[in-house]
Amino acid sequence: MGAPSIDEIAEEMYQMVADSMGKKNLKSGDLSKAIQKKYPDVDRKMCKLAIRQLMDNGRCVYAYFGGSYIQLPHKEGAAND
Amino acid sequence: MAKRDTPMLDELLKGPYPSFVKELYKVQERKPMVQDLLGQLEDSYEERIGHWKHGGIVGVMGYGGGVIGRYSDLQDKYPNVAHFHTMRVNQPAAWFYTSDILRKIADIWEKHGSGLTNMHGSTGDMVLLGTTTDELEPTFQALAKEGFDLGGSGSVLRTPSCCVGPARCEWACYDTLKLCYDFTQEYQDELHRPFFPYKFKFKFSGCPNDCVASIARSDMSIIGTWKDDIQIDQAAVAEYAKAGMDIQADVIDICPSKCMKYDGEGIEVDNHECVHCMHCINVMPKALAPGKERGATILLGAKAPIMDGALLASVLVPFIDLNDPDEVEDLHELIGNIWDFWGEHGKNRERIGELIQRVGMSTFLEAIGLEPEPEMISAPRDNPYIFFKEEEDEEEEE
Numbered sequence: 001m002g003a004p005s006i007d008e009i010a011e012e013m014y015q016m017v018a019d020s021m022g023k024k025n026l027k028s029g030d031l032s033k034a035i036q037k038k039y040p041d042v043d044r045k046m047c048k049l050a051i052r053q054l055m056d057n058g059r060c061v062y063a064y065f066g067g068s069y070i071q072l073p074h075k076e077g078a079a080n081d
Numbered sequence: 082m083a084k085r086d087t088p089m090l091d092e093l094l095k096g097p098y099p100s101f102v103k104e105l106y107k108v109q110e111r112k113p114m115v116q117d118l119l120g121q122l123e124d125s126y127e128e129r130i131g132h133w134k135h136g137g138i139v140g141v142m143g144y145g146g147g148v149i150g151r152y153s154d155l156q157d158k159y160p161n162v163a164h165f166h167t168m169r170v171n172q173p174a175a176w177f178y179t180s181d182i183l184r185k186i187a188d189i190w191e192k193h194g195s196g197l198t199n200m201h202g203s204t205g206d207m208v209l210l211g212t213t214t215d216e217l218e219p220t221f222q223a224l225a226k227e228g229f230d231l232g233g234s235g236s237v238l239r240t241p242s243c244c245v246g247p248a249r250c251e252w253a254c255y256d257t258l259k260l261c262y263d264f265t266q267e268y269q270d271e272l273h274r275p276f277f278p279y280k281f282k283f284k285f286s287g288c289p290n291d292c293v294a295s296i297a298r299s300d301m302s303i304i305g306t307w308k309d310d311i312q313i314d315q316a317a318v319a320e321y322a323k324a325g326m327d328i329q330a331d332v333i334d335i336c337p338s339k340c341m342k343y344d345g346e347g348i349e350v351d352n353h354e355c356v357h358c359m360h361c362i363n364v365m366p367k368a369l370a371p372g373k374e375r376g377a378t379i380l381l382g383a384k385a386p387i388m389d390g391a392l393l394a395s396v397l398v399p400f401i402d403l404n405d406p407d408e409v410e411d412l413h414e415l416i417g418n419i420w421d422f423w424g425e426h427g428k429n430r431e432r433i434g435e436l437i438q439r440v441g442m443s444t445f446l447e448a449i450g451l452e453p454e455p456e457m458i459s460a461p462r463d464n465p466y467i468f469f470k471e472e473e474d475e476e477e478e479e
Contacts (some may be wrong), residue, residue: 027236028276029424031396045426050278055274062145064136067430068235068275076137076150076214 003041009050010059011016012038017070025069087123102344105197114195114211117159124155139166141221145232145275148217152478164213168194169206169232170224171265171272174258185227193220203298204282206232206244236279236350236430238271243285244292252362253287254305254375255355255403261285276422278427288371289357293382295394299431301416302380302394305358307372311454315347318370332361344463376402379412381419382434385397392434395442397467399456 004012013031020026032047045054054060063071093100100357109115121132138148149167156163170186186207190196195211201322202208212220221231233241241264244250246257263308264283265272269282284295295302322328322345333343342353343363348361368426379401380394398415402408419433422445427436437445446453446467453467 001290025279028274029278029427030294032276044421048143048270048274050276051276052143052270053147058142062140062235062275063138064235065135067279068237068405069180071138072369076139080432 003046006046006049008054009035009039009042009046010016010053013047013050014054014059018072020062021072021074025063025065025071027069030064031070052070085120085123087119087128089121090123108196112196113162114165117153117161118165118195118211121153121155121159121162121235124158133165139164139217141218141231143233144273146234146237146273147221148471149234151211159387161211162211165195165211166214166217168212168217168220168434169202169204169228169234169240170200170209171232171240172205172207172242172263174207174261175243175248176282177248182227186224186229189220189227191222193223204232205293206240228338231273233272233280236275236276236277237281239272239280239282240266240272241265241268241283241285242293242406244270244287246285246287250287250289251366252305252359252371254307254371255287255377257285257287257305260303271420276424278423279430280431281420281433288435289359290363294358297383297391298385299394300381301382301419303377304380305371305375306378306400308400309374310352311350311355311362311372312370313348313350314368314370318348318365319346321365321368326365328365332364335360376400376404379415382432382437384432384434391433392432394434394458395437395452395459396457399454415449415451422448 006037012035016031017026025047028047028051031051032044035047035050036042036044051060054070055062058073060070063069093102098099105115111120125132132153134152134154135150136393137152139150140146140148141396147169147365149164151167153159153162154164187196187198190198190209193212193216194209197210199208199210209220210404222393223228241261242254243257243261247253248256248258259282271277281301282299283301283303284293284299285303286293286295287305289306291304295304318328328343328348332348333341336355337358337360338356340351342349377400378396379398381397382392383394397414401412411414423433423436426440427433431439443453453465453469455465455467457465461467
């Protein structure tokens with residue numbers, strides 16, 4: 001299997017985050033390890049770029065719950081109107 | 082006095098030292114946010130329970146650090162502190178400011194936040210206390226316009242910090258400010274985008290006095306040291322004696338490795354036995370100084386007791402010449418190897434020092450590609466933490 005592009009890695013990561021929402025918080029390292037396991041030719045730098053793309057276009061956001069995690073944008077549960 | 086009735090906070094004004102409450106009382110006249118802050122704090126004191134909810138997804142676009150989300154769980158009672166987020170701002174190396182820039186930062190925070198600051202947080206950042214989610218991005222833009230960036234929070238590289246170094250200290254064995262600035266620029270990605278199992282801190286001290294306590298407070302501690310002999314000005318030693326200093330009692334007898342002698346006329350140092358504790362240099366700054374062949378020792382693994390117990394750092398690289406670009410490049414490569422191993426094997430919220438404890442130092446050194454050396458020690462005068470096998474020694478001799 002050939003190495004996927006950054007866009008393709010970002011899409012796979014997005015799906016992982018979307019599938020885990022409400023069940024498990026994923027860290028950058030979790031996403032990176034899963035991608036590298038599936039595509040051994042992908043290095044950490046490519047994973048970083050894919051995560052950066054997800055953040056910069058607003059599809060994902062960083063969250064802090066004791067450690068830093070990646071989530072889909074959502075209304076802050078703690079922020080009452 | 083407080084707009085709300087705050088008898089317990091009022092008690093803090095009666096102590097012998099200035100209280101933060103006094104400043105909060107001043108600010109509440111113009112900031113309803115601070116009035117509610119005082120009210121909530123009084124409630125916390127009465128009930129002995131905190132009312133802040135911590136964390137969440139607040140931040141500025143693209144960054145995973147720099148904003149610490151904080152919400153009140155008494156939002157109906159204190160609506161002005163429903164959001165009370167903290168912003169960490171990357172401080173200038175060694176905390177040098179002009180009064181002009183301090184006024185500008187104060188104006189930005191007066192406009193966008195509570196006006197309350199903490200100069201500085203324990204990591205070293207400027208800490209701007211209390212703003213709403215809507216004001217985070219405008220504050221960030223206003224700070225960026227003045228040349229400031231956010232610092233680190235969460236599972237990122239935390240804002241590097243350093244001592245005043247050669248800017249104000251003659252004992253600095255390397256340019257701490259330059260290295261701190263260079264590292265901050267080099268690792269912008271790691272500072273703003275969480276990619277680590279947990280936090281990672283660099284601290285830079287110019288000499289073994291370690292004024293930023295890097296050996297206890299940073300994952301990677303870079304402490305200035307020297308290789309050659311302590312510089313001695315015997316004429317200045319005589320001046321100290323003439324001025325009444327008891328050199329034998331106050332310097333020689335206190336030397337931890339007993340490497341000094343004083344014969345009434347001059348000081349002699351057995352430099353091979355010196356552990357660079359800096360005591361004699363601190364006591365006789367006009368007579369003694371660090372040697373001329375200066376560089377730094379790299380240590381790894383310290384942390385404060387948040388998850389597990391506190392750890393002090395251990396020596397990783399005994400001496401590095403930080404004026405040599407090749408050696409600095411090697412250091413960056415080593416840091417990359419350390420982060421790769423940590424990223425691969427570190428558990429969630431496991432600091433690098435804890436990982437080393439879990440896997441063992443020899444496994445760790447092998448993984449990051451560092452040859453063991455006898456100077457790798459956990460404390461001065463201690464045995465190396467590496468045990469060299471006898472058969473390996475014999476092989477080398479052959």
